[in-house]
Amino acid sequence: MPVLKNVLLTLLRDEFYFGKLCWNGEVDVLDPSVDRLLSESEFWQIQKILGERGLSKPYRHEEVGYRMLIRCGECGNLLTPYFKEKETKSGTTRYYYLRCTHDGSHKECSQVQIGFKELDSQILDLLSSISISSAFFDWAVKWLKECNYKRSENQTNEIDRINAQLKDTQKKIDNLIEMGMLGVVTPQEVKVRKESLQNERYQLERDLKGLNVQTFDWLETAIKTFNFAKNARYYFEHGSMLDKSQILKALGANFYVIDKKLCLDLLKPYFILKENADIVCLENDGCELSSLVSVSANVDAVKSWWAICQDVRTILVASYA
Numbered sequence: 001m002p003v004l005k006n007v008l009l010t011l012l013r014d015e016f017y018f019g020k021l022c023w024n025g026e027v028d029v030l031d032p033s034v035d036r037l038l039s040e041s042e043f044w045q046i047q048k049i050l051g052e053r054g055l056s057k058p059y060r061h062e063e064v065g066y067r068m069l070i071r072c073g074e075c076g077n078l079l080t081p082y083f084k085e086k087e088t089k090s091g092t093t094r095y096y097y098l099r100c101t102h103d104g105s106h107k108e109c110s111q112v113q114i115g116f117k118e119l120d121s122q123i124l125d126l127l128s129s130i131s132i133s134s135a136f137f138d139w140a141v142k143w144l145k146e147c148n149y150k151r152s153e154n155q156t157n158e159i160d161r162i163n164a165q166l167k168d169t170q171k172k173i174d175n176l177i178e179m180g181m182l183g184v185v186t187p188q189e190v191k192v193r194k195e196s197l198q199n200e201r202y203q204l205e206r207d208l209k210g211l212n213v214q215t216f217d218w219l220e221t222a223i224k225t226f227n228f229a230k231n232a233r234y235y236f237e238h239g240s241m242l243d244k245s246q247i248l249k250a251l252g253a254n255f256y257v258i259d260k261k262l263c264l265d266l267l268k269p270y271f272i273l274k275e276n277a278d279i280v281c282l283e284n285d286g287c288e289l290s291s292l293v294s295v296s297a298n299v300d301a302v303k304s305w306w307a308i309c310q311d312v313r314t315i316l317v318a319s320y321a
């Protein structure tokens, strides 16, 4: 009965029966209202029973962390996450790793895999090194809000000034056209002066646009930055693999692993916090702001807080200018 066996095997291995549609390399899901012959988990149970004759369960890329994010420090290829299953007393445990496949590279590469556990612990160390105290966070947020208030006031004045200039330029253009129509100025003159006025208007409109972009909430970004520094370690410890990837991504750019050591270009604001870890971790309760000048008993620490906040703010504002 080999034919019947083969037919049966083909049926048992057909993913269509739990609703998966494959067509021309595209994957889709069958209309949810259509009854399935079996559920997806039942299907994979059958494959497990079939063993080598069954389909191997596809890797759920979207659920595995650190995908498409970290490169091999030796050959430059993206590291691929994968897992190994080991039987333990409490059941099957998955161990995740990142490895260099050396794909597409003609170079020799001697790098070995790194376990997620090792990687996570290095990231946790990094998150600890940029973390800030609650007191510093509260102080920084107050300070940033006050700065933003002053800045908005200046910006409003600047926007008003440009708008007035724009109105003036438009009036000049209208007058010029009128004078041209009355024959007071030659058409050639109208053309030249109109061009110059239009350039002026264009420049003013650009300035205005730039200012409006600046009024964009850089404050929100600044608060998010400090919030991240304060809480990322906690979220990393309690998050899913995907949360962990997102947290790592938020730390910087150019991630690579060399000899099992994670390297990256840390974002400047976090770099500043890391460099000043001893100061930003201080707990100075009751520090007040008074027009950006501290009136706290612990003036020295707050003065340093001020300098650090100033640096972080300058970087963030510059990146939105």
Ligand SMILES: [Zn+2]
Pocket: 072, 073, 074, 075, 076, 077, 100, 101, 102, 109, 110, 111
């Ligand atoms: Zn490599």
